[in-house]
Each structure stands twice: as C-alpha cells, then as structure tokens.
Amino acid sequence: MATLKELAKKDELFSGGHRLCTGCGIPPIVRLILRSANAPVVATTATGCLEVGTTIYPYTAWRIPWIHSAFENAAATISGIETAYKALKKRGKIPKDKEIKFVAFGGDGGTYDIGIQALSGALERGHNFLYVCYDNGAYMNTGIQRSGATPLGAATTTSPAGDVILGKQETRKDLTRIVIAHNVPYAAQASPHNWADLSKKAEKALKIVGPTFLNVISPCPLGWYSKSEESIEAAKVAVDTCYWPLYEVENGVLKITYKPKQKRSIEDWLKMQGRFKHLLKPENKAILDKLQKYIDAEWERLLSLDGKVI
Amino acid sequence: MAVTMVKKQAGLTGNSAVAYAMKQINPDVCAAYPITPSTQIMEDFSSYVADGKVDTELITAESEHSAMSACIGASAAGARVMTATSSQGLALMWEMLYIASGLRLPIVLANVNRALSAPINIHCDHSDSMGARDSGWIQIYSETVQEAYDNLFQAVRIAESEKVLLPVMVCLDGFITSHAIENISLLEDAEVSQFVGGYKAQHPMLDTDNPVTYGAMTLPDSYIIFKHQQSEAIGRAKDVVVEVGKEFGNRFGREYGLMEKYRLDDADVAIVILSSAAGTTKVAVDELRAKGKKVGLLRPRLFRPFPFKEIADALKSIKAVACLDRVDSFSGFGSPLFNEIRSTLYEFEKRPKVINKIFGLGGRDYKVKDAVGVFEELLKIAETGKVETLIKYITL
Structure with missing residues (x-):
C-alpha cells in the first residue's frame, strides 16, 4: 500500500476550482481513490452533486476521460465502456499491454435508489469495474430529499421533523449487504477521515479482477446541517459510533478493518448535525433509542461475522 | 434460427x-x-x-x-x-x-x-x-x-x-x-x-x-x-x-432514396404511408389504375430528418392526399405523417386537400379494400373539393 508521501506525489487527476461545497466529503474521496489507482482510470458519474459540481461547461475538473449520461445508469454506462475496452483490445485497436481501470461514482440516491437495478445488473454480469457510492444520506443535489440511505429519524425536505411525524420513519437500506449478496470478489465500507483505510481499500478494489464496490460515507454540511470545518470529524464520529462500520468482504470473508476502542453513543454523532436536532429532545427519546438499538444490533451482527466466510 | x-x-x-x-x-x-x-x-x-x-x-x-x-x-x-x-x-x-x-x-x-x-x-x-x-x-x-x-x-x-x-x-x-x-x-x-x-x-x-x-x-x-x-x-x-x-x-443494384413514389407522377390523388402497409396500398393502386383511376402512393423512407422539401415537391400538384398513420397523436391535430405533410404543403398557394386516417393500431389488419376505400374518398374530394372528415380512424 502506498504511503501518504507516495500518494501525495502522484498526479492530481481531480483538479481544484470545482464547485462542490466547502466541507463536502466528495472531493477528498474522489481524489484519494483516483490516486490509489496504479493505471489510467476512465470514469463515469451518476447525475448528482459530483457531476454538477465538476463539469459546468466549458470547465471540467476531470483530468481523466469521464462521462456523465444520466442518473440511474452509472453502472450500465461503465459496463459499456469496459466492454468496449475488451472488444477493442481483442481486435488489436488498443495495445495488448494497455491497462485501464474503470470507475463509476454515484451518490446514495443514484445508487441505493434509482440506480440499484443497473448496479445489480452490472455486478451480476461481472464487469471489471469499481463502483463507488458516496453516501451522504439524502438527495443533496436536489435539496436534501430523503433517500433509501437516509438514517432513521433524520429530517429532510421530504421527511421533515413535523408536529406529528418526526423525520424519516424507516431505517436505512443496507446497500453494502445487498452488493455482497451478489457474491462480488470485493466490497467494503470506508470513510474519508481514515484515508489510509480508504486508500488501501480502493487500491485493493482496483487491483481485483471483477466487479468491486466501495460504500463511502460522505459528510454534507448542507444536508446534515453540520459545520463545514467539522466534516472529517463528523465522518470519524459516524465510524466511532458504529453508525458507519469500516469493514470489507474479500472473496466471501468478512473483516472489520477498524474497531473503535470505545464505541461511542449515537448521540455524539447526532448532536453534530441539525437534521437530528429533534431527536435530542427528551420527548423523542424513543426514536433515538430505536436508532441506537438498530446500530447496536448491526454492529453485533458484524462482530459475529468478523473473520468468517459469510 | x-x-x-x-x-x-x-x-x-x-x-x-x-x-x-x-x-x-x-x-x-x-x-x-x-x-x-x-x-x-x-x-x-x-x-x-x-x-x-x-x-x-x-x-x-x-x-x-x-x-x-x-x-x-x-x-x-x-x-x-x-x-x-x-x-x-x-x-x-x-x-x-x-x-x-x-x-x-x-x-x-x-x-x-x-x-x-x-x-x-x-x-x-x-x-x-x-x-x-x-x-x-x-x-x-x-x-x-x-x-x-x-x-x-x-x-x-x-x-x-x-x-x-x-x-x-x-x-x-x-x-x-x-x-x-x-x-x-x-x-x-x-x-x-x-x-x-x-x-x-x-x-x-x-x-x-x-x-x-x-x-x-x-x-x-x-x-x-x-x-x-x-x-x-x-x-x-x-x-x-x-x-x-x-x-x-x-x-x-438496389438504390434507396428519401422516399418511394409509386405511380405518383400523373396521379390525381395519393396515399402517404410508411413501411409494410405500403405494399398493401400498392395492390390497391394497381387495381384502381386498371380501372383508369389516377391514384398513386408516396412512401417516405426517411422520416427524421423529415425531407419536407422533396416530399412537398412530390405532392404539391396532387389534388387530394390521405396520410395514413399507424399511430394516434391523441387529441393532437392529426398524427405525425399528417402533421408533417399538411404543414409542409401549407406554403403553396395551390395545394392538395390533405386528410388523415389512423389505421392498423395494435396489428389490426389493413387490407386492400381499406386502401381502395381511402382512394375512393380521395377521388370524391378531388372532384368536389370538399372534405367531409379531416381526421378519422379506419380499420375499426
């Protein structure tokens, strides 16, 4: 695995000057993943913050070949690109020794929800690509609407904390498990605060032949109602509370890659974010308890599987 | 296979x-x-x-x-x-x-x-x-x-x-x-x-x-x-x-253009129709021609881009034209062929009467007699200059 010094020396493939928000988790995730590749990368991005924020014509932040086609089809688009690579290589139109890595980026809306069919199809067909979901827990680009990734109790513009209904009523979809159920060679959860872990996972995912998947938590000051300067800290607390466990499944074996010495209470994470403000009121403790219980159960489940073939 | x-x-x-x-x-x-x-x-x-x-x-x-x-x-x-x-x-x-x-x-x-x-x-x-x-x-x-x-x-x-x-x-x-x-x-x-x-x-x-x-x-x-x-x-x-x-x-040895004209050059009336139904229409054209009726057919091959100039040139001297659409633009002013062709002909002072028939939806048979029926209606329009119904379903 590359050291921080080595990573820093690599070409910057994702230029500054883009229009993503201050404190957005996406740029450090994308930069680090692109730096972790040991071959040229061709990428696609689902409609969303990353696409809108990086390519307002005539500018582009991408110093690699990149395409945006639509919202729900990043996985299908990368399937086509990767297949063209195979076809053209076979026909000698691309040199035999020319290696290219294929990466699709999508937010949680474009991955958990509208893009899940295309993702599932591409995983099943076994294309050689890495899918990266930057999960900020709502449709942030369109203005913070609830998605399948939105945590229980979070207020969004379509699941507001009202007088009667207090934020999102459902627990989030566990997309990483859904991906793992496709028996892909590699899938992992990561966080931008733990750059070494993220980079190692990206490097591994890009090395493995076949479909690989990274689900990366991506703090969003706009939608989380959190402080821009605390984004990386917010990602860390999400991991330390075990809301966002860092683990990987490689060839069927699950491994937790970081175990907090002291698992923190979910309240520590919630209080950093205005979207959970209502959950901290004593009268709404039941929702908070439900969330804590869900997180505890999930963490226990992971601990019970750690090191095992799943 | x-x-x-x-x-x-x-x-x-x-x-x-x-x-x-x-x-x-x-x-x-x-x-x-x-x-x-x-x-x-x-x-x-x-x-x-x-x-x-x-x-x-x-x-x-x-x-x-x-x-x-x-x-x-x-x-x-x-x-x-x-x-x-x-x-x-x-x-x-x-x-x-x-x-x-x-x-x-x-x-x-x-x-x-x-x-x-x-x-x-x-x-x-x-x-x-x-x-x-x-x-x-x-x-x-x-x-x-x-x-x-x-x-x-x-x-x-x-x-x-x-x-x-x-x-x-x-x-x-x-x-x-x-x-x-x-x-x-x-x-x-x-x-x-x-x-x-x-x-x-x-x-x-x-x-x-x-x-x-x-x-x-x-x-x-x-x-x-x-x-x-x-x-x-x-x-x-x-x-x-x-x-x-x-x-x-x-x-x-098989040349293709923007459209096919079938016995159209000296026709008084014409049907405009796409794809396989043109074959059926050609049989009707032959039958009526044998009886001395000056009927013809135009089959656009290219629909997008719509070759409006060439199609207008082919149709402008005809007295009455029926556009047969195998689709309904629900509650639009007629269906796509009719829209395009009628609008294309509008710029000519002397222009054909143009009517629209919607036919054959969902595989409904379009028979020679259906085409003959449309030609007969067109011949009547050509003779009287009067259109009874501008847009109508046939093959019902």
Missing part, C-alpha cells in the same frame, strides 16, 4: 435478416434486452457470438434502459455499437435516446415496431418509434425484409458520417416484417466490410492520453448552442442518406 450458410439468396424473416446484417457488420459491442417482437434479432446474434461467427462483445443487459446506457458508454469509449428493441423497450430507453443523440454517438438501433401499452399488445403499430421522433435520432422506415437488411448497412454509414455523427433507428414492422419469411438477396461479407468500412471514433474515452469530458453540465449560456449544432447535424443527414443510398445502389 441463425443463418449459417453464406449464399446470395436466402428465405429469411425480418428479424433473421437484421441479425444476419449485424453479423456481417460485426460491431464491436452489442447491448440488448429481450422484447417481443424483436427478441429473435438478439437470439440469432447471440448464436453468432456463441459460435464464434462474430467477435462482438455482447452485453445482455438487465433492462432496455441499461442496454441503451451501455451502448452510450461503449460508443463514447470508441466502439461501433448496435442494438435492437421494440415498443415498451424503446419507451424504457426514451431518456437515453435523447442522451445518445445529444452526445452525438453514432449508435445503430433496429426497432421492430410494436404498439405501446395499455392495453398491452405485441403487434405492429408505430406508436413506439413515432413517440421517439423528436429524440434526435435519424429514423428510416423499411417496407420489406430486403429493405430492413439493406438499411442496416446504410445506417452504419449514415450514423458515422463526419457530417452527421448521430444515432440511427432502422424501423421494420413487428410480425408483418419481423416474422414474415421473404426471399432476399444477401451481400457477401467482404462486400459488407468494404461498404461499412472501419470505424474510428473522433474522441474515444479509451484514449487515456487525451482525456475528454462527455456530458458536461450546460447552463443557459451554452445549452441552446449545442442543440443548434445538433439540429444542423441532423439536417445534414438528409444529403448523406441520399449519397449513401446511391452508393449502395451503385455497388449492389
């Missing part, structure tokens, strides 16, 4: 002929999803892949939306790409059709025309491709199996022309053409590769030394400029269609 013998003549269904044309073209990538009545195209083609008759990479996508998305990815990557679909499949691709044309990707799609749900119906009408008529795709409609086969080769050339760079949809009628066996003339593989030539994409994404950004976000300062360029490009396609059709004729 996949064709295994190479010979000059073969009895093939429309689907098998299209698949065989695809085999001869041997594109880099195909991505498709099964749907009646076009399924057999990809079944045949899958056999060609499995038997090593082509070295195309096949993506059996999990939906038509993803099939077209994969085509877009593959085409932007620099591959020659083809697919086939019908009806709901084309409808599911809708969003991506606009993106394929907007990104100027020369994808070729065989659309086997089928009605749209609801109620569900697997038989022929043109509601699928007509719904996509403003998606920026070039549309060519085929009357016969032979034509569908020939059109596919021409489509590749038209799409990839540097003057055009747009996707092309070759339409053939579901079941009527797709499942009917016709004895057709086949080209030799070498003739096909000579005609279609190799493909070199201008800005392939796989050229990692020269990175390009496809599909950037555009704001009001630039979006309209891209659309204007796209509009100019599809306009240029008309001449390219003619050039390619002529070259095809010179090489193989």
Whole structure:
C-alpha cells in the first residue's frame, strides 16, 4: 500500500476550482481513490452533486476521460465502456499491454435508489469495474430529499421533523449487504477521515479482477446541517459510533478493518448535525433509542461475522 | 434460427435478416434486452457470438434502459455499437435516446415496431418509434425484409458520417416484417466490410492520453448552442442518406432514396404511408389504375430528418392526399405523417386537400379494400373539393 508521501506525489487527476461545497466529503474521496489507482482510470458519474459540481461547461475538473449520461445508469454506462475496452483490445485497436481501470461514482440516491437495478445488473454480469457510492444520506443535489440511505429519524425536505411525524420513519437500506449478496470478489465500507483505510481499500478494489464496490460515507454540511470545518470529524464520529462500520468482504470473508476502542453513543454523532436536532429532545427519546438499538444490533451482527466466510 | 450458410439468396424473416446484417457488420459491442417482437434479432446474434461467427462483445443487459446506457458508454469509449428493441423497450430507453443523440454517438438501433401499452399488445403499430421522433435520432422506415437488411448497412454509414455523427433507428414492422419469411438477396461479407468500412471514433474515452469530458453540465449560456449544432447535424443527414443510398445502389443494384413514389407522377390523388402497409396500398393502386383511376402512393423512407422539401415537391400538384398513420397523436391535430405533410404543403398557394386516417393500431389488419376505400374518398374530394372528415380512424 502506498504511503501518504507516495500518494501525495502522484498526479492530481481531480483538479481544484470545482464547485462542490466547502466541507463536502466528495472531493477528498474522489481524489484519494483516483490516486490509489496504479493505471489510467476512465470514469463515469451518476447525475448528482459530483457531476454538477465538476463539469459546468466549458470547465471540467476531470483530468481523466469521464462521462456523465444520466442518473440511474452509472453502472450500465461503465459496463459499456469496459466492454468496449475488451472488444477493442481483442481486435488489436488498443495495445495488448494497455491497462485501464474503470470507475463509476454515484451518490446514495443514484445508487441505493434509482440506480440499484443497473448496479445489480452490472455486478451480476461481472464487469471489471469499481463502483463507488458516496453516501451522504439524502438527495443533496436536489435539496436534501430523503433517500433509501437516509438514517432513521433524520429530517429532510421530504421527511421533515413535523408536529406529528418526526423525520424519516424507516431505517436505512443496507446497500453494502445487498452488493455482497451478489457474491462480488470485493466490497467494503470506508470513510474519508481514515484515508489510509480508504486508500488501501480502493487500491485493493482496483487491483481485483471483477466487479468491486466501495460504500463511502460522505459528510454534507448542507444536508446534515453540520459545520463545514467539522466534516472529517463528523465522518470519524459516524465510524466511532458504529453508525458507519469500516469493514470489507474479500472473496466471501468478512473483516472489520477498524474497531473503535470505545464505541461511542449515537448521540455524539447526532448532536453534530441539525437534521437530528429533534431527536435530542427528551420527548423523542424513543426514536433515538430505536436508532441506537438498530446500530447496536448491526454492529453485533458484524462482530459475529468478523473473520468468517459469510 | 441463425443463418449459417453464406449464399446470395436466402428465405429469411425480418428479424433473421437484421441479425444476419449485424453479423456481417460485426460491431464491436452489442447491448440488448429481450422484447417481443424483436427478441429473435438478439437470439440469432447471440448464436453468432456463441459460435464464434462474430467477435462482438455482447452485453445482455438487465433492462432496455441499461442496454441503451451501455451502448452510450461503449460508443463514447470508441466502439461501433448496435442494438435492437421494440415498443415498451424503446419507451424504457426514451431518456437515453435523447442522451445518445445529444452526445452525438453514432449508435445503430433496429426497432421492430410494436404498439405501446395499455392495453398491452405485441403487434405492429408505430406508436413506439413515432413517440421517439423528436429524440434526435435519424429514423428510416423499411417496407420489406430486403429493405430492413439493406438499411442496416446504410445506417452504419449514415450514423458515422463526419457530417452527421448521430444515432440511427432502422424501423421494420413487428410480425408483418419481423416474422414474415421473404426471399432476399444477401451481400457477401467482404462486400459488407468494404461498404461499412472501419470505424474510428473522433474522441474515444479509451484514449487515456487525451482525456475528454462527455456530458458536461450546460447552463443557459451554452445549452441552446449545442442543440443548434445538433439540429444542423441532423439536417445534414438528409444529403448523406441520399449519397449513401446511391452508393449502395451503385455497388449492389438496389438504390434507396428519401422516399418511394409509386405511380405518383400523373396521379390525381395519393396515399402517404410508411413501411409494410405500403405494399398493401400498392395492390390497391394497381387495381384502381386498371380501372383508369389516377391514384398513386408516396412512401417516405426517411422520416427524421423529415425531407419536407422533396416530399412537398412530390405532392404539391396532387389534388387530394390521405396520410395514413399507424399511430394516434391523441387529441393532437392529426398524427405525425399528417402533421408533417399538411404543414409542409401549407406554403403553396395551390395545394392538395390533405386528410388523415389512423389505421392498423395494435396489428389490426389493413387490407386492400381499406386502401381502395381511402382512394375512393380521395377521388370524391378531388372532384368536389370538399372534405367531409379531416381526421378519422379506419380499420375499426
């Protein structure tokens, strides 16, 4: 695995000057993943913050070949690109020794929800690509609407904390498990605060032949109602509370890659974010308890599987 | 059933002929999803892949939306790409059709025309491709199996022309053409590769030394400029269609143009109709001509871009014209052929009376007597100058 010094020396493939928000988790995730590749990368991005924020014509932040086609089809688009690579290589139109890595980026809306069919199809067909979901827990680009990734109790513009209904009523979809159920060679959860872990996972995912998947938590000051300067800290607390466990499944074996010495209470994470403000009121403790219980159960489940073939 | 013998003549269904044309073209990538009545195209083609008759990479996508998305990815990557679909499949691709044309990707799609749900119906009408008529795709409609086969080769050339760079949809009628066996003339593989030539994409994404950004976000300062360029490009396609059709004729003896005129030159009245139903109409033309009635037919081959000038020239001296649409633009002022043709003729002071018939939806039979009925109505209009009903369903 590359050291921080080595990573820093690599070409910057994702230029500054883009229009993503201050404190957005996406740029450090994308930069680090692109730096972790040991071959040229061709990428696609689902409609969303990353696409809108990086390519307002005539500018582009991408110093690699990149395409945006639509919202729900990043996985299908990368399937086509990767297949063209195979076809053209076979026909000698691309040199035999020319290696290219294929990466699709999508937010949680474009991955958990509208893009899940295309993702599932591409995983099943076994294309050689890495899918990266930057999960900020709502449709942030369109203005913070609830998605399948939105945590229980979070207020969004379509699941507001009202007088009667207090934020999102459902627990989030566990997309990483859904991906793992496709028996892909590699899938992992990561966080931008733990750059070494993220980079190692990206490097591994890009090395493995076949479909690989990274689900990366991506703090969003706009939608989380959190402080821009605390984004990386917010990602860390999400991991330390075990809301966002860092683990990987490689060839069927699950491994937790970081175990907090002291698992923190979910309240520590919630209080950093205005979207959970209502959950901290004593009268709404039941929702908070439900969330804590869900997180505890999930963490226990992971601990019970750690090191095992799943 | 996949064709295994190479010979000059073969009895093939429309689907098998299209698949065989695809085999001869041997594109880099195909991505498709099964749907009646076009399924057999990809079944045949899958056999060609499995038997090593082509070295195309096949993506059996999990939906038509993803099939077209994969085509877009593959085409932007620099591959020659083809697919086939019908009806709901084309409808599911809708969003991506606009993106394929907007990104100027020369994808070729065989659309086997089928009605749209609801109620569900697997038989022929043109509601699928007509719904996509403003998606920026070039549309060519085929009357016969032979034509569908020939059109596919021409489509590749038209799409990839540097003057055009747009996707092309070759339409053939579901079941009527797709499942009917016709004895057709086949080209030799070498003739096909000579005609279609190799493909070199201008800005392939796989050229990692020269990175390009496809599909950037555009704001009001630039979006309209891209659309204007796209509009100019599809306009240029008309001449390219003619050039390619002529070259095809010179090489193989079957020339294609913008339209087919059948006993039209001295006609008093005419039917304008697309695809296989033109064959039925021609029988009616012959029957009435034998009785001394001056009737004729115009069959547009190219519907997008619509060759309005040429079609207007062909129709302007006719007294009465009926546009027969195998689709209903619900509560619009008539259906697509009628809209285009009536509006095209408006600029002439002396112009034909134009009426619209909606026929054959969901595979309803369109018989010689139906065409004769329309001609008789047209002859009456030509004589009296009076139109009773402007837009009407027939074959009910």
